[in-house]
Amino acid sequence: MTEERVRDGSVAGGIPERLIDAAVTLMATEGPSAIKARTVAAAAGMSTMVVYNYFGGVPELLNAVVDHGFDQIGDAFAKLDVTDDPIADLFAMALTTLAYARANPHLYDAMFGLSTRATYRPTDKGVRLAGHSPAFNAAYAHVTGACTRLAGRGPMSITDPIAVAGALWSFVHGYVTLELANHFTEFEDPVRQVLLPMGVTFCTGLGAEREAALRSHEHALGRVPLPAA
Structure with missing residues (x-):
């Protein structure tokens, strides 16, 4: 089949x-x-x-389960309003991803091939790498699309939106992975104390004005409800 x-x-x-x-x-x-x-x-x-x-077999079933997860994240991204502020839109997607990971930690680990909980690895026979999943690519297209819109915004200097999307995807999922592994217990509010400042720094590194980037990130926080960590 x-x-x-x-x-x-x-x-x-x-x-x-x-x-x-x-x-x-x-x-x-x-x-x-x-x-x-x-x-x-x-x-x-x-x-x-x-x-x-x-x-x-089970590896192929796991592929379908992983696709199910990426379909859900893609659907959640699609429900977010596309605004004239791509920085806020991107941080809203980051928060949406975090909310999904908090609600589905085992599935998130399987989707991204993490070793803390997952049993079947992306290198196992029959288990497809996420980048070859149409469901993953459909979800990720929302990220690359927002980065493309970001490239034409104000003072920001972006010549390769795809590379920016990859860098953004990397730091967001790095944060999520660490949070799921309880690495931020010293912070009262790690989203505000770690993830948000990291996002602002990322954007200012691309040329955004810091205060404007901070406002965009704060606005995004009001758009996405987060379940408890």
Whole structure:
């Protein structure tokens, strides 16, 4: 079965989606080690062979689960208003990503191939690198699009918006990874004390005026509610 058919909710009454939902739930409650063909099938009320019939194996099922996560982040990005302030828009996406990671730490780890919780690694046979996922690329397009808009803004000097998007993506996910691993316990409010200043510094390094960048970041904080860390 092709990936497109697996992700098509019309296939066989949505059996693939039921399996994906069961895997996501197991990952959230028991961690990636619970993702086995028999456990996922049992949670979905199906036979183990259904997993192999529809996905080929557990690594392919995990690919679908990871795609599910990127689809959700992409949907969340799409729901954010596109404003005339791309700095605020980008920080709103950063906060949206953080909110998703806080609510789905095991899935986030699997999506980004982290070792703290994930069992199946991106280098394992059958587990696709995130950059080859259409779902990832669709979500990431919101980031590159905002960076492209940023390139034409005021005093900012940006000749390669794609490189800026990569740098931004790197520092945001670096922060998220450290926060999920409880590395900011010394801060009362690490988002305001660490992530926001880092974002402002990033933008001023590109030529933005510091006070304007700070206002944009503060505005974004009011747009995205964050669940407790």
